[in-house]
Amino acid sequence: MTLTAWGRLRTNEAKISEPATLGDLVGRVASGEQFLGLGLARSYGDVGTNGDGVSISSANLNKMVSFDPESGLLTCEAGLTLRDIQQTFCNRGFMLPVTPGTSFVTIGGAIANDVHGKNHHFAGTFGDHVVEFDLVRSDGSITTCSRNQNEGLFRATIGGLGLTGFIARATIRLARVAGGWVETETIAYGNLGEFFSLADDSEADWQSTVSWFDCSTRKAGRGSFLRGNPSGSTDPLAAASSSLAVPLVPPISLINKLSLDAFNIGYYHLKKATSGKARMNYREFYYPLDSIQHWNRVYGPKGFYQYQSVVPRRDGAEVTKEMLQIIARSSAGSFLGVLKTFGDKQPAGLLSFARPGVTLALDFPNRGEATEKLFAKLDVIVSEAGGCLNPSKDARMSRQMFEAGFNRLAEFGQYRDPNIASDFSRRVID
Template sequence: MAKFGSWGNLVRAEHIIEYLTDSYSLPEYFVKHLKNNSRDDYGHKVLPLGNGRSYGDVCTNSNGVLLKTEFLNHLISFEPEKMTLECESGVMLKDLQRFLVPNGFMLPVTPGTQLITVGGAIANDVHCKNHHMFGTFGHHVESFTLARSDGSILNCSAGENKELYRATIGGIGLTGVILTAKLKLKPVAGPWIDAENIPYGNLDEFYSIARDSEAGYEHTVSWIDCITGNGERGIFMRGNNSGDTAYKCIERNIKVPFMMPMSLVNKLSLFLFNKMYYFAQTVKKSKFKAHYEKFFYPLDNILEWNRIYGPKGFFQYQCVVPMENGFDAIKEMQRVISESGQGSFLGVLKTFGDKEAAGMLSFPKEGFTYALDFPNLGEKTKKLFSRLDSIVNEANGRLYLAKDARQPKELFEKGYGTDVINEFVKYRDPAVSSDLSRRLLGF
């Protein structure tokens, strides 16, 4: 037994930690150790775990088993002519990218950190700054092998076990243990992004820039100031992969040395940071060349950055609201957050395209997505979230399960649809459970 908590540091609970050292032993493990212990009290249910970078309780299984996949970290094949790569599920995206880029390829979609595993990227169907062109990670998973607690290992793709394939992509780890995956790649000249920063003063300007940028720019995203001024100004960032072939690897890390005794994120620090950040971005050169690691993963060079929020931890609140209701919803959320005096250093606002969802419980849909980190201030934060939930609910939006730690079951069911959820439940593995699944799905 050992204590484990997710990246948000909200709760650290006792778990049985076990390590999957090879894919061949898993079926026997499932059958002998789990199948006969799938009790109603969930005491011996298992949850596959990659690098544990989810923010909420999607990656915790209190008093149950965490089956870590970090030793499933081998490359199986690389076929440049087919633009595909096959690897085990515990491989980190950082390692894949650093192998692929010198060889003229990248993963088409990665999230805001590359310190996650391939299995985690599939299970949470992560997205990037290029959803309008490339969709989600799941859109580029050609196939995977999935171990189930009945001892079977199934090949899953759009043509084979296709419903289980769709249930597993975005299925938050509940359909079994992903062992290997075959991924589609995109060609690139090198590690550089031709980028541009555009300051804007309000959400109307943001929407105009976003709409004008989507046709000509692969990567579009915005930092938004949620605390100072009128609570709407920000910096719009857009870019395309550069034709520059000069290779460079970044390895400059700083580390937050220990857990802060209290959160360093407060009303004063938020006001000063957001004011200085906005000013710094407006005076710098608007067009520049950025290394992909700096452009895509700005926080990865700050190791253990979650410690700045102190021992009570923090929440990330990420929603998506449909385009037809989203503009007014984001405006109202900005007003409510600004009034609350709570907020985030790194408020992220961007648009999703009209790509069909890759998985049954995939988060993105066409509209606006907004993500912010909030220090855990107890009841004060809960009251703020209740108000934000009401706005999201009214706009027919939903919250991202990979970031969630507390949303009401009613919001989950409306946001994802009870018909879709009931269809997904058919494909869950009865030996698998998590704190999130017990909270929102009842198992």
């Protein structure tokens, strides 16, 4: 069956297996065949693909097992999606404590990439809210892991890129909220200096902060800062309305310098005009792109890359400025740049990406050699600043860059499952 990661850079003819019970799952995992766990394939690059080999999907392991309204503890199978959790619980006074920018993510995928959201400075990463999980290994064992039980395997699996075993079920602690609304404020800013002041000033009083910024036009560096707190409103939230879709892959990328500039100018002015306070429903606040299905198709048949870096906060302003200059000179431009600060929380897993610092995420159409040359220059800046790239977004970083950015890799090696590999692990770890 065809399997394509979100960046659509290549297509694999994967052997996808979809076990429906724990017994089937153990049988598949312990069959002796090399494999990789698969969620909703929302990772951009190659952490979630296994060439033309076996992918074991959690698609049929998606049930809620129990929920305790006293503690907020939800136990579920690993294929349950963040979308299902938010929809089920937001009108009942609970939500996910941490969520990435799309809700089309499974619990297994959220743990294996230790995903982060807009509220890292307040709540850390997804892994910080995982209480325990059951891990099925290729020797047929099922190991319960938590902070008190098999802690080494617990920390290796959080952010462990699916390489330590198949997460069958997990218990996570949901956050208590009044309802599904968020009190927000949008502020237009003119340059990076203003962004960093806004980020510093917002962290004490705002649980979530993020900014979209222009990195393609002559005024690159300006943007729109969004901050939000859970609302006290208990008004029930209507079900999500039906979404738009990009119906097919256009023969060429619709993203080029002209369309990028037009979009960035238009978006900046739209955000400027709509600045101010507003009450948003959580879908609009956390998942603005989920309303357009298959938006990744607009990049055409060659697909696209997301380049997400994190660098220490101390040099963040300088480093970001330098990266923007390089991007401007390359005339590559990026659709929407996302710039955000991570808080001081130490990573939950041995290979977690999110760490104290400044993170920049940029989408670029795949233009072959020109794009590679641009990334090589950005890599030098990120590496020299002591930063690293996000594996869940990556499809091309070098082994050397991965090793330099993830200094607990040797310790992680002790917990690898010998029968699991991904295109990413073959490229930079094995």
